[in-house]
Amino acid sequence: MNDTSSRPLRLGTRRSKLAMAQSGQVAQAVQQLTGRPVELVEITTYGDVSRESLAQIGGTGVFVSALRDALLAGEIDFAVHSLKDLPTKQPEELALAAIPPREDPRDVLIARDGLTFETLPEGARIGTGSPRRMAQLNAWARELGKNIETVPIRGNIDTRIGFVTKGELDAVVLAAAGLSRIGRSAEVSQFLEPDAVLPAPGQGALAIECAMTNAPLAATLAELDDPYTRVAVTAERSLLAALEAGCSAPVGALADLLVDEQVVTEMRLRGVVGTTDGKTLVQLSITGPVPSSSEEAVAMGRDLAAAMLDKGAAGLMGERAL
């Protein structure tokens, strides 16, 4: 590495248990890679302090901006984000230096008494503040011919699971990756297959960011990058951007690799957008060669967005301000 300074590298992180777990993992990897100590610098973001709904305070980007300010001010050397919380527009001054191998991208149900979505009773109350989850859960319930009530909740993972353990809700929906990172996977009642509930674009992946001007550090961090994860999430985020959706909009997307006899043949990109009541969903997928560049991945996302817009997707996104 070009950076000869022997001071510790400063990794900016939010204080939540999930953020600390994610940052801790990356800190260890970077320490191993560079032989330099990595020091965690805790930063409070507006999203951590405010009790307003995410949609009200401008989407999940609120978790990111304080970390980015610290990067730009040179107070920290790099930051780790949940990729699904990153706005689709990348600031020019910041490098998305690495996207490590993705964890399980699926959403999961945590329900009382080991119930599953199919066995939840009529009128079950399911906690989620995400319009994407509401839309798909309500559509699924309609398909099963049952009534559910989606209840908007916020708070960290422990708080959300608490709604079920305290008996206030029948179930909550969370990301598998977040639970596994804080060591609570054992509480999962059901993994929700992407055919029923598509995750948020980038879900389960991390993003490691540093200042564009710190080229040596960017080059070092790049060793943690997983090219397959990068093209997959690039296609998903391109779909989101092309649908002109904010990050709390009801858009789900998942790119996965199709494998034949252990050889990767193609990439499939699935997308969904819907009304939160689940009455109308536009759900489409395209399959093509695995993108060999970010540009090709972006093009795939745009192609799927164009096809979804053809099917009326634009009319379903008026809810993004709700």
Ligand SMILES: NCc1[nH]cc(CCC(=O)O)c1CC(=O)O
């Ligand atoms: N919006 C909050 C958030 N951001 C990232 C994760 C989980 C980890 C991930 O998806 O990478 C979560 C919690 C959740 O949705 O359950």
